[in-house]
Amino acid sequence: MCKKGDLSPCKKAEEKALVNAKLFSNREISRKLKVSEASVRRIKKKIESGEELSPKRKKKCGRKPIFPLRYDAARPVQDVLQNRLILQLEEWFPNGKPYIVMQDGAPCHTARSIKAFLAEQNIPLLDWPGNSPDMNPIKNI
Numbered sequence: 001m002c003k004k005g006d007l008s009p010c011k012k013a014e015e016k017a018l019v020n021a022k023l024f025s026n027r028e029i030s031r032k033l034k035v036s037e038a039s040v041r042r043i044k045k046k047i048e049s050g051e052e053l054s055p056k057r058k059k060k061c062g063r064k065p066i067f068p069l070r071y072d073a074a075r076p077v078q079d080v081l082q083n084r085l086i087l088q089l090e091e092w093f094p095n096g097k098p099y100i101v102m103q104d105g106a107p108c109h110t111a112r113s114i115k116a117f118l119a120e121q122n123i124p125l126l127d128w129p130g131n132s133p134d135m136n137p138i139k140n141i
Contacts, residue, residue: 007039015043074111081114086121102126 007015011033018029019040026044030037046052085101093099101123103109118125 007035007043011035012043015040016047019044019047074108074113077108077111077114078117081117081121086123089123098124100124100126103128 015029015033015035018024018032024032026037026040029035029040033040089099089101101118103125105128108114115125
């Protein structure tokens, strides 16, 4: 954030050009640019010492990512399947009664890791047709 008295880089460049031209006094420059004489003196001092007017940023700036770069959206789904679905299926279908699990086409449900997890647990999935509403397998049930 800028301090109240800081000048924009554009204003600093204009002020630098007028100071370097040496045609105007500090008072005239401050009136032309509508800045204080103190800021004109400060910039003039920086120019004479060879210091940069706008220091370079040392680190990356901007918003930090909310998630790590390699966030696995399927991981929470896999946790729910492990901790809830499998236990519930064992309760509903004891002694290995047959069942089929139906999922929608959400990316977290169709992820390779989820499909591999379900195959590893021997949980059968209902084949889900394309996006056509006419092909919905449970519509006519």
